[in-house]
Structures are given as C-alpha cells and as structure tokens.
Amino acid sequence: MALVSPKNKFLIWGGNGWVAGHLKMILEKQGKDVVTTTVRMEDREAVLKTLDELKPTHVLNAAGCTGRPNVDWCEDNKEATIRSNVIGSLNLTDCCYLKGIHCTVFATGCIYEYDEKHEIGGEGFREEEEANFAGSFYSATKSKVEEVELSCANERVWIMKTYPNVLILRLRMPVSDDLHARNFVTKISQYDRVVDIPNSNTILTDLLPASIILAENSELGVYNFTNPGAISHNEVLSLFKKYVRPDFEWKNFTIEEQSKVIKAGRSNCMLDTSKLVNKLKEYGYTIPEIHDAYEQCFIRMAQGRAT
Ligand SMILES: NC(=O)c1ccc[n+]([C@@H]2O[C@H](COP(=O)([O-])OP(=O)(O)OC[C@H]3O[C@@H](n4cnc5c(N)ncnc54)[C@H](OP(=O)(O)O)[C@@H]3O)[C@@H](O)[C@H]2O)c1
Structure with missing residues (x-):
C-alpha cells in the first residue's frame, strides 16, 4: 500500500x-487538487500535451462512448464506439504509462450474463472470469479492451492489466441520489414496462x-465495482415507491418481450464483490449491501426532493 501524497493532482x-461530474464534486x-479535460482520448498528440501541461499524478478516466439515448446507438455507430472505447481508452492508458501516471478506468461490469455456473441467486462473476456477454456492441468493446485471446500462444492476455499503472473499476447500472437522466432508476422508472431480474448495481x-x-493509494488491477449482492427491478421500484414517489406504478414484461423493443441486448448478472470488499477493509471503508444501499439512497433522494 502506497502512502497518500498531499501533492496528488487528479485529472478527470x-x-x-x-460520472466525471460526480467525481469532481467529491474531490x-x-x-483535493482536481482538474478536468474533454480532450479526445484517441488524439495521441493532444493527450500527451495535456499530460505534460497539467502534470497530474492520477488520471481518472471517466470518458467513454455510452450512446444517446442509450447503448442502442452504439449498434449503428460501431466505428465511433471503437474509436473511443478501444483505441481511445488504450491510447490514454498507454500515454499515462509513458508519463508514469496512475490511471483509473471507469469500466463496465455489463460484460457477463447469468449462465449455468452463475445462476440467479447463486455465485457471482469474479474479476478473472472471461466475459460471456456479447449481446451489445457497447459491452463487446468494453470487455475486449480489458482482455484478448492470443490463440498463437494459447494464452489469455489481459491488455489493460498488462500495464503496471492501471486500476480498472467495473461499474454496473450506476445510481445517483437525484433523478438525473443517466441514473438507472430514472431510466427504469420511465420505461413503459420493465423486466424483473436481480442485478448488481x-x-x-x-x-x-x-x-x-x-x-x-495507487492500487492496481481489476475490481468489480458495485455494492455487494443483487437486487431485482421490482425490488428497486418498490423501494422507490416507498421512499420517493408513493403513487408510482409500473408494469413488467418478460425478457423475450423486452428483446422486441431494444436493439442491443442488455446484460443481467451479479458480480462477486469480495475482492473489492476485502481491499477496502484495509482502508477502513465499507460498502453497504445493495438493498440497504438503495434504502439510504432513496432517503437521501427524498430529502433532496428529487421527485
Ligand atoms: N452510465 C452507465 O450506465 C455506465 C455503466 C457502467 C459503466 N459506465 C462507464 O463509465 C464511464 C462514464 O459514464 P457516464 O455515465 O458518465 O457517461 P457519459 O455521461 O456519457 O460521459 C462520458 C463522457 O465521455 C466523453 N467521451 C466519449 N468519448 C470520448 C473520447 N474518445 N475522448 C474523450 N472523451 C470522450 C463524452 O463526451 P462526448 O459526449 O463529447 O463524446 C462524455 O462527456 C463510461 O466509460 C461508461 O462506459 C457507465
């Protein structure tokens, strides 16, 4: 564990x-000393110039092509998605490496789906397990930038993990304490119908x-970056109704019915968070289980009158 230096400078x-806005606010x-940039990650010269000028000790990479209004956009804009999520993300990581800068990548855990070994209510996906969800182009770019199969050497090589300066944090269905359009709760509360499947959030x-x-603390490697446990859509919306919007009603549909109204598939899975929980224990930091976390989140939301 490295000692935290008072001279740290964060570049988002x-x-x-x-997510970048939330990070900036917290820092x-x-x-803390924090600056932001909107320089394109794939522009190598501009990235190197920015690093030279701003001289961060830590880069927080919260950039990524996420699609608007949602990841369905990536299905029709594959080159632009690769340019940001593969070429850009790797370029920024490599430039940070050349400059000796620690780089935290805000990645996604939407690279898995429940299978025979990881059934609903069973064990979660651990960090080292191979991605098994390729239902959306967005998820495919995000997972492939982490890992690649080198068939010639018959060995799996993790591109990002190869770099000794990288921390990869896999978020899933992020939730804020307000009703911002990007908030997972805002999204599902506005759909005509929702599926009801437990997920890591x-x-x-x-x-x-x-x-x-x-x-x-210059930690490295890959972490599943969610609250422990899994919560279903109906459980989320029941808590939303209880704490935030008492008159809220919703309807469910099946995953087969859902597939008719979306272009890209959506990942459903639970991630194993024991690596993260144990690491954070070293720093005296605990993360609440997802049901408790949602209760606290909706209480904060109601107090902020985000209805
Ligand atoms: N929100 C989610 O549901 C979710 C879930 C899991 C993981 N994540 C990951 O977390 C990160 C942040 O997500 P977010 O929700 O904050 O997304 P966001 O609001 O869409 O922010 C992403 C930002 O990255 C910028 N960007 C895109 N391509 C870029 C490039 N090549 N170079 C520089 N900047 C670029 C975008 O700018 P432009 O609009 O100008 O392109 C945008 O301002 C993303 O990597 C995302 O994949 C998000």
Missing part, C-alpha cells in the same frame, strides 16, 4: 460526463469515494 478525463469537497455515493481511496 471526459470532463463533461455524468473538491475533499479539498453501483450506488455512486457509496462507490465513488472508494474509487478515490483506491486511486490515491
């Missing part, structure tokens, strides 16, 4: 993004401070 990439509240108020602890 993708400065206008949703500022903590009195990331409550940003619980997890983003943990990302700063891990970054400033």
Whole structure:
C-alpha cells in the first residue's frame, strides 16, 4: 500500500460526463487538487500535451462512448464506439504509462450474463472470469479492451492489466441520489414496462469515494465495482415507491418481450464483490449491501426532493 501524497493532482478525463461530474464534486469537497479535460482520448498528440501541461499524478478516466439515448446507438455507430472505447481508452492508458501516471478506468461490469455456473441467486462473476456477454456492441468493446485471446500462444492476455499503472473499476447500472437522466432508476422508472431480474448495481455515493481511496493509494488491477449482492427491478421500484414517489406504478414484461423493443441486448448478472470488499477493509471503508444501499439512497433522494 502506497502512502497518500498531499501533492496528488487528479485529472478527470471526459470532463463533461455524468460520472466525471460526480467525481469532481467529491474531490473538491475533499479539498483535493482536481482538474478536468474533454480532450479526445484517441488524439495521441493532444493527450500527451495535456499530460505534460497539467502534470497530474492520477488520471481518472471517466470518458467513454455510452450512446444517446442509450447503448442502442452504439449498434449503428460501431466505428465511433471503437474509436473511443478501444483505441481511445488504450491510447490514454498507454500515454499515462509513458508519463508514469496512475490511471483509473471507469469500466463496465455489463460484460457477463447469468449462465449455468452463475445462476440467479447463486455465485457471482469474479474479476478473472472471461466475459460471456456479447449481446451489445457497447459491452463487446468494453470487455475486449480489458482482455484478448492470443490463440498463437494459447494464452489469455489481459491488455489493460498488462500495464503496471492501471486500476480498472467495473461499474454496473450506476445510481445517483437525484433523478438525473443517466441514473438507472430514472431510466427504469420511465420505461413503459420493465423486466424483473436481480442485478448488481453501483450506488455512486457509496462507490465513488472508494474509487478515490483506491486511486490515491495507487492500487492496481481489476475490481468489480458495485455494492455487494443483487437486487431485482421490482425490488428497486418498490423501494422507490416507498421512499420517493408513493403513487408510482409500473408494469413488467418478460425478457423475450423486452428483446422486441431494444436493439442491443442488455446484460443481467451479479458480480462477486469480495475482492473489492476485502481491499477496502484495509482502508477502513465499507460498502453497504445493495438493498440497504438503495434504502439510504432513496432517503437521501427524498430529502433532496428529487421527485
Ligand atoms: N452510465 C452507465 O450506465 C455506465 C455503466 C457502467 C459503466 N459506465 C462507464 O463509465 C464511464 C462514464 O459514464 P457516464 O455515465 O458518465 O457517461 P457519459 O455521461 O456519457 O460521459 C462520458 C463522457 O465521455 C466523453 N467521451 C466519449 N468519448 C470520448 C473520447 N474518445 N475522448 C474523450 N472523451 C470522450 C463524452 O463526451 P462526448 O459526449 O463529447 O463524446 C462524455 O462527456 C463510461 O466509460 C461508461 O462506459 C457507465
């Protein structure tokens, strides 16, 4: 464990993004030195120039092509998605490596789906397990930038993990304490119908401070970055109704019916968080189980009158 230096300087990439905004707010509240950039990650010259000019000790990469209004956009814009999520992300990582800068990548855990070994209610996916969800182009770019199969050597090589300066945090269905359009709860509360499947979720108020602890201690490797446990859509919406919007009603449909109204498939899975929980214990930081975390989140939301 490295000692936290008072001279740390954080540079957030993708400065206008949703997660980036939350990170900036938290770092500022903590009195940390933080700047942001919107320089394109794939522009190698501009990236190197930005790193030279701003001289960060830590880059927080919250940039990524996520699609608007949702990941279905990536299905029709594959080159642009690769340019950001593969070429850009790797370029930024490599430039940070050349400059000796620690780089935290806000990645996604939507690279798995329940299977025979990982059934609903069973064991979660551990960090080292191979991605098994390729239902969306967005998820495919995100998983392939982490790992690649080298058939000639008959060995699996993890591209990102090869770099000795990288921390990869896999978020899933992130939730904020307000009803921002990017919030998973906002999304499902606005759909005509929702599926009802348990999933791992990331409550940003619980997890983003943990990302700063891990970054400033120069932790490395891959972490499933969600609250422990899994929660179903109906459980989320029942808590939303209880704490935030008492008159809220919703309807369910099956995953087969859902597939008729979306272009890209959606990942459903539970991630194993024991690696993250154990690591954060070293720093005296605990993350609430997902049902407790949602209750606390909706209480904060109701107090902020985000209805
Ligand atoms: N929100 C989710 O559901 C979710 C779930 C899991 C993981 N994540 C990951 O977390 C990260 C942040 O997500 P978010 O929700 O904050 O997304 P967001 O609001 O869409 O922000 C992403 C930001 O990245 C910028 N960007 C895209 N391509 C870029 C490039 N090549 N170079 C520089 N900047 C670029 C975008 O700018 P432009 O709009 O100008 O392109 C945007 O400001 C993403 O990597 C995402 O994949 C998000």
